[in-house]
Amino acid sequence: MPFFRFPKKRNQAHRKSALRWQSHEVQITRKTMKSIRLRVRDNGELALSCPHGITDHEIIRFLDARSGWVEQQLQRVMAANHSKAEQNNARQVSLWGKAFCIEVRPAIKTPFEIDQQNATIFIRTPIQHQQEIALLHQKIWRGALQKYMEQALPRWQDKMGVHTKFSGIRNMKTKWGSCNVTRHRIWLNVQLAQYPRSCAEMVLVHELVHLLEASHNKRFYQLMDHFLPDWRHADQILKTQVMSV
Ligand SMILES: [Zn+2]
Numbered sequence: 001m002p003f004f005r006f007p008k009k010r011n012q013a014h015r016k017s018a019l020r021w022q023s024h025e026v027q028i029t030r031k032t033m034k035s036i037r038l039r040v041r042d043n044g045e046l047a048l049s050c051p052h053g054i055t056d057h058e059i060i061r062f063l064d065a066r067s068g069w070v071e072q073q074l075q076r077v078m079a080a081n082h083s084k085a086e087q088n089n090a091r092q093v094s095l096w097g098k099a100f101c102i103e104v105r106p107a108i109k110t111p112f113e114i115d116q117q118n119a120t121i122f123i124r125t126p127i128q129h130q131q132e133i134a135l136l137h138q139k140i141w142r143g144a145l146q147k148y149m150e151q152a153l154p155r156w157q158d159k160m161g162v163h164t165k166f167s168g169i170r171n172m173k174t175k176w177g178s179c180n181v182t183r184h185r186i187w188l189n190v191q192l193a194q195y196p197r198s199c200a201e202m203v204l205v206h207e208l209v210h211l212l213e214a215s216h217n218k219r220f221y222q223l224m225d226h227f228l229p230d231w232r233h234a235d236q237i238l239k240t241q242v243m244s245v
Pocket of ligand 1: 206210216
Protein backbone atom coordinates (compact mmCIF):
# COMPACT_ATOMS: atom_id res chain seq x y z
CA MET A 1 0.00 0.00 0.00
CA PRO A 2 1.46 3.33 -0.97
CA PHE A 3 2.44 5.62 1.77
CA PHE A 4 1.49 9.26 1.42
CA ARG A 5 2.92 11.86 3.67
CA PHE A 6 1.30 15.24 3.72
CA PRO A 7 3.38 18.26 4.63
CA LYS A 8 2.61 19.46 8.13
CA LYS A 9 2.08 22.97 6.96
CA ARG A 10 1.07 23.63 3.40
CA ASN A 11 3.30 26.26 1.78
CA GLN A 12 1.22 29.24 0.89
CA ALA A 13 1.86 30.54 -2.61
CA HIS A 14 3.84 33.73 -3.14
CA ARG A 15 1.52 36.71 -3.22
CA LYS A 16 2.68 39.67 -5.26
CA SER A 17 1.48 43.23 -4.98
CA ALA A 18 2.81 46.77 -5.21
CA LEU A 19 2.50 49.94 -3.19
CA ARG A 20 3.56 53.57 -3.52
CA TRP A 21 6.05 54.84 -1.02
CA GLN A 22 7.35 58.39 -1.41
CA SER A 23 8.02 58.64 -5.16
CA HIS A 24 8.71 54.92 -5.55
CA GLU A 25 6.65 51.94 -6.50
CA VAL A 26 7.62 49.05 -4.26
CA GLN A 27 7.17 45.50 -5.57
CA ILE A 28 6.05 43.30 -2.70
CA THR A 29 6.20 39.54 -2.46
CA ARG A 30 4.54 37.92 0.54
CA LYS A 31 5.78 34.41 1.16
CA THR A 32 6.71 32.00 3.87
CA MET A 33 9.66 33.65 5.57
CA LYS A 34 10.52 35.06 8.95
CA SER A 35 11.76 38.56 8.34
CA ILE A 36 11.31 41.49 5.95
CA ARG A 37 13.88 41.81 3.18
CA LEU A 38 14.36 44.93 1.06
CA ARG A 39 16.39 45.16 -2.14
CA VAL A 40 17.19 48.01 -4.52
CA ARG A 41 17.44 46.44 -7.98
CA ASP A 42 19.97 47.52 -10.62
CA ASN A 43 17.21 49.36 -12.49
CA GLY A 44 16.36 51.38 -9.37
CA GLU A 45 13.23 49.37 -8.49
CA LEU A 46 12.51 48.59 -4.86
CA ALA A 47 11.67 44.97 -4.14
CA LEU A 48 10.50 43.85 -0.73
CA SER A 49 9.67 40.37 0.46
CA CYS A 50 8.01 39.64 3.78
CA PRO A 51 5.96 37.08 5.68
CA HIS A 52 2.28 36.72 4.76
CA GLY A 53 0.95 38.40 7.89
CA ILE A 54 2.68 41.76 7.38
CA THR A 55 0.30 44.58 6.47
CA ASP A 56 0.95 47.42 4.00
CA HIS A 57 0.96 49.80 6.94
CA GLU A 58 3.77 47.86 8.62
CA ILE A 59 5.69 47.84 5.34
CA ILE A 60 5.44 51.63 5.07
CA ARG A 61 6.78 51.95 8.63
CA PHE A 62 9.61 49.58 7.77
CA LEU A 63 10.47 51.66 4.67
CA ASP A 64 10.22 54.98 6.53
CA ALA A 65 12.78 53.74 9.04
CA ARG A 66 15.17 52.89 6.20
CA SER A 67 14.66 55.84 3.86
CA GLY A 68 18.28 56.98 4.33
CA TRP A 69 19.60 53.59 3.31
CA VAL A 70 17.25 53.45 0.28
CA GLU A 71 18.45 56.88 -0.85
CA GLN A 72 22.07 55.74 -0.58
CA GLN A 73 21.39 52.57 -2.55
CA LEU A 74 19.53 54.48 -5.27
CA GLN A 75 22.45 56.86 -5.65
CA ARG A 76 24.85 53.94 -5.91
CA VAL A 77 22.69 52.28 -8.59
CA MET A 78 22.34 55.53 -10.55
CA ALA A 79 26.09 56.17 -10.47
CA ALA A 80 26.76 52.62 -11.66
CA ASN A 81 24.22 52.94 -14.49
CA HIS A 82 25.64 56.30 -15.50
CA SER A 83 29.17 54.96 -15.82
CA LYS A 84 27.84 51.89 -17.65
CA ALA A 85 26.12 54.22 -20.14
CA GLU A 86 29.34 56.20 -20.56
CA GLN A 87 31.32 53.06 -21.27
CA ASN A 88 28.65 52.01 -23.74
CA ASN A 89 28.80 55.35 -25.55
CA ALA A 90 32.53 54.89 -26.00
CA ARG A 91 31.93 51.50 -27.57
CA GLN A 92 28.89 52.10 -29.72
CA VAL A 93 26.82 54.74 -31.43
CA SER A 94 23.40 54.64 -33.02
CA LEU A 95 23.31 55.68 -36.67
CA TRP A 96 20.10 55.68 -38.74
CA GLY A 97 18.47 53.44 -36.19
CA LYS A 98 21.23 50.87 -36.18
CA ALA A 99 23.86 50.25 -33.48
CA PHE A 100 27.43 50.69 -34.77
CA CYS A 101 30.42 49.42 -32.81
CA ILE A 102 33.26 51.86 -32.26
CA GLU A 103 36.68 50.28 -32.71
CA VAL A 104 40.20 51.65 -32.64
CA ARG A 105 42.26 51.28 -35.81
CA PRO A 106 45.34 53.56 -35.75
CA ALA A 107 46.01 53.11 -39.51
CA ILE A 108 42.92 55.00 -40.75
CA LYS A 109 43.58 58.30 -42.52
CA THR A 110 40.52 60.32 -41.51
CA PRO A 111 39.40 61.04 -37.91
CA PHE A 112 36.86 58.26 -38.29
CA GLU A 113 35.80 55.73 -40.90
CA ILE A 114 32.40 54.10 -41.29
CA ASP A 115 32.19 50.47 -42.34
CA GLN A 116 28.52 50.15 -43.25
CA GLN A 117 28.66 46.46 -44.01
CA ASN A 118 29.98 45.46 -40.60
CA ALA A 119 28.18 48.26 -38.72
CA THR A 120 31.51 49.44 -37.33
CA ILE A 121 33.04 52.87 -36.96
CA PHE A 122 36.82 53.01 -36.74
CA ILE A 123 38.62 55.73 -34.82
CA ARG A 124 42.38 56.35 -34.58
CA THR A 125 42.86 56.55 -30.83
CA PRO A 126 40.77 55.34 -27.90
CA ILE A 127 38.40 57.86 -26.33
CA GLN A 128 37.28 57.89 -22.75
CA HIS A 129 36.16 61.31 -21.67
CA GLN A 130 32.48 62.02 -21.90
CA GLN A 131 33.05 65.24 -23.84
CA GLU A 132 35.26 63.55 -26.41
CA ILE A 133 32.72 60.77 -26.86
CA ALA A 134 29.83 63.23 -27.28
CA LEU A 135 31.89 65.16 -29.83
CA LEU A 136 32.66 62.02 -31.81
CA HIS A 137 28.99 61.00 -31.86
CA GLN A 138 28.03 64.46 -33.11
CA LYS A 139 30.68 64.39 -35.85
CA ILE A 140 29.40 61.01 -37.03
CA TRP A 141 25.76 62.17 -37.00
CA ARG A 142 26.55 65.50 -38.65
CA GLY A 143 28.42 63.81 -41.52
CA ALA A 144 25.60 61.34 -42.08
CA LEU A 145 22.84 63.95 -41.90
CA GLN A 146 24.79 66.29 -44.19
CA LYS A 147 25.05 63.55 -46.79
CA TYR A 148 21.36 62.79 -46.46
CA MET A 149 20.37 66.46 -46.79
CA GLU A 150 22.50 66.91 -49.91
CA GLN A 151 20.40 64.41 -51.80
CA ALA A 152 17.04 64.74 -50.04
CA LEU A 153 16.66 68.53 -49.89
CA PRO A 154 16.77 69.23 -53.67
CA ARG A 155 14.49 66.26 -54.28
CA TRP A 156 11.85 67.47 -51.78
CA GLN A 157 12.13 71.10 -52.84
CA ASP A 158 11.36 70.07 -56.42
CA LYS A 159 8.50 67.85 -55.38
CA MET A 160 6.93 70.47 -53.11
CA GLY A 161 7.68 73.54 -55.20
CA VAL A 162 9.42 75.35 -52.33
CA HIS A 163 12.85 76.88 -52.04
CA THR A 164 15.15 77.40 -49.06
CA LYS A 165 17.80 80.08 -49.00
CA PHE A 166 19.72 78.29 -46.28
CA SER A 167 19.68 74.90 -44.63
CA GLY A 168 21.83 73.79 -41.74
CA ILE A 169 22.44 71.21 -39.05
CA ARG A 170 22.90 71.97 -35.40
CA ASN A 171 22.60 70.36 -32.02
CA MET A 172 19.32 71.39 -30.44
CA LYS A 173 18.09 70.55 -26.98
CA THR A 174 14.34 70.98 -27.43
CA LYS A 175 13.52 70.71 -31.14
CA TRP A 176 14.04 68.26 -33.98
CA GLY A 177 13.99 71.03 -36.53
CA SER A 178 13.08 74.65 -37.09
CA CYS A 179 12.05 76.89 -39.94
CA ASN A 180 12.30 80.63 -40.41
CA VAL A 181 9.54 81.21 -42.96
CA THR A 182 10.42 84.83 -43.74
CA ARG A 183 14.10 84.10 -44.30
CA HIS A 184 13.48 80.69 -45.87
CA ARG A 185 15.95 79.03 -43.55
CA ILE A 186 15.64 75.54 -42.10
CA TRP A 187 17.64 73.76 -39.43
CA LEU A 188 17.67 70.08 -38.58
CA ASN A 189 18.80 68.66 -35.26
CA VAL A 190 22.06 66.70 -35.63
CA GLN A 191 20.66 64.01 -33.33
CA LEU A 192 18.14 62.94 -35.98
CA ALA A 193 20.87 60.76 -37.51
CA GLN A 194 20.48 58.38 -34.57
CA TYR A 195 17.01 57.33 -35.69
CA PRO A 196 15.73 55.64 -38.86
CA ARG A 197 16.07 57.87 -41.97
CA SER A 198 12.30 58.19 -42.13
CA CYS A 199 12.55 60.42 -39.02
CA ALA A 200 14.97 62.88 -40.64
CA GLU A 201 12.77 62.82 -43.73
CA MET A 202 9.64 63.57 -41.70
CA VAL A 203 11.31 66.55 -39.98
CA LEU A 204 12.71 67.82 -43.29
CA VAL A 205 9.30 67.64 -44.96
CA HIS A 206 7.69 69.21 -41.86
CA GLU A 207 10.00 72.22 -42.02
CA LEU A 208 9.52 72.56 -45.79
CA VAL A 209 5.72 72.41 -45.38
CA HIS A 210 6.10 75.46 -43.10
CA LEU A 211 7.19 77.38 -46.21
CA LEU A 212 3.69 76.68 -47.58
CA GLU A 213 1.81 76.99 -44.28
CA ALA A 214 3.40 78.72 -41.31
CA SER A 215 1.25 77.35 -38.51
CA HIS A 216 0.30 73.88 -37.36
CA ASN A 217 -3.28 74.13 -38.59
CA LYS A 218 -5.53 71.77 -40.53
CA ARG A 219 -4.03 72.77 -43.87
CA PHE A 220 -0.54 72.09 -42.52
CA TYR A 221 -1.43 68.49 -41.66
CA GLN A 222 -3.29 68.01 -44.95
CA LEU A 223 -0.09 69.01 -46.72
CA MET A 224 1.92 66.60 -44.56
CA ASP A 225 -0.54 63.78 -45.41
CA HIS A 226 -0.30 64.68 -49.08
CA PHE A 227 3.50 64.77 -49.34
CA LEU A 228 4.37 62.10 -46.78
CA PRO A 229 1.34 59.88 -46.03
CA ASP A 230 3.31 57.78 -43.54
CA TRP A 231 4.70 60.74 -41.55
CA ARG A 232 2.90 59.77 -38.32
CA HIS A 233 4.92 56.59 -38.02
CA ALA A 234 8.21 58.53 -37.87
CA ASP A 235 6.56 61.13 -35.65
CA GLN A 236 5.69 58.37 -33.20
CA ILE A 237 9.30 57.19 -33.03
CA LEU A 238 10.48 60.71 -32.25
CA LYS A 239 7.66 61.33 -29.77
CA THR A 240 9.10 58.68 -27.50
CA GLN A 241 12.06 61.08 -27.13
CA VAL A 242 11.63 64.42 -25.39
CA MET A 243 11.87 66.92 -28.23
CA SER A 244 9.29 68.51 -30.53
CA VAL A 245 9.26 69.56 -34.19
ZN1 LIG B 1 6.39 72.90 -37.04
